[in-house]
Amino acid sequence: MGDAVPPPAPAFPLGLQAVAFWSDRVPDWPTSRQLLRSGSAPTEGEPLRPPPPQMLQGAERRRASPAVALGLELARLALAEAGVDAQAVEAVFTSSHGDVMVTDEICRTLAQDPALLSPLRFHHSVHNAVAGYWSIATGNTRATTALAGHEHSFAGGLLEAALRVRQLGTPVLLVSLDLCPPPLMQALAPARQALGAALVLGPAGTGRQQLTLAVSPASAATPVPLPAWLDGSYQPDLARFLCALARLDDNDPDGIATPFSAPGRAPPGAELRMSLGGQLDLAVAFDG
Secondary structure (H helix, E strand, O other): OOOOOOOOOOEEEEEEEEEEEEEOOOOOHHHHHHHHHHOOOOOOOOOOOOOOOOOOOHHHHHHOOHHHHHHHHHHHHHHHHHOOOOOOOEEEEEOOOOOHHHHHHHHHHHHHOHHHOOHHHHHHHOOOHHHHHHHHHHOOOOOEEEEOEOEOHHHHHHHHHHHHHHHHOOOEEEEEEEOOOOHHHOOOOOOOOOEEEEEEEEEOOOOOEEEEEEEEEOOOOOOOOOOHHHOOOOOHHHHHHHHHHHOOOOOOOOOOEOOOOOOOEOOOOOEEEEEOOOOEEEEEEEOO
C-alpha cells in the first residue's frame, strides 16, 4: 500500500468588508495604503497619540486607557465603513500584551507603595478590558472574544473570526492592537512602535476583497520583509497582512504585479503565510 494521502486543509472563504488602521507613525488606512503601494515612508516626527474614542462620552472618555481608546476608535471606524450595526455584531479582540502602559504603572506602584494601587488601573489591566468597554459603549450583548498569542496574536484572531463568520453567516469584527512598551518592559515585549487595525469580515462574496484562510503544517519559509517604518511593532503578522492588502485593495489599472515586499500591486491569488505557533501555519490567499 502507498503512503496515506493527508486530508486537505480546511478552507474558510471570507469577504473583507472594511479596514481601519492606526500606528504611531501613520494615523489612518488611506495614508498607510498609499505609502505601502508607493514604497514611501512617513515623515519623521513625534509619535502620534491614539485617537480619542468617539463612542465614549465625558468622564468615560477621559478615563479610557490608550489601548481602550485605540481599540474602540478602530472598531467604530471599521463598522461605519462597512455599514454594520455595532449592536448586532460579534467581535474578536487580540493583543500580545494588552495595555503595557497600565501594566508598567501597576508594577511600579506595587514596587514602591502598594497601598496606592488604583482600582481603575487594575480594571484597565485585564486582557479583555477593550472588549468590556466595547460592550458597554455600544450596548452590545453578543459574544466577544479576547485572545493573546505573543507575536502570533493577529493570526489566531483572524482564524477565530473566520470560524465565527462560518458559524454565524454574518459579519464579525476583528480588532488587533499592541502599544509600544515603556523601557523597563522592552525585554519582555520588544517593540518600537504602536500598531492597530480593525477588520470587518463577512461571508464569501461580500465586501471589496475576497480571502481564503487555510490551516496547514508549519513551513520553513522566510517571513516577508516589512518596510522599515512598519517593522517595529509586536504585530508583525498584522503588518504583513496590511502590506499585502494595500497592493490588492482596488482595481487600479496602473498597478504593477510585484511581491508583497516591494512597492506596487501584487497579483490576485498571492498567498501570505502566518505562524499560529508550534506546528501550524495560517495561509491567507487573496482571491481578488
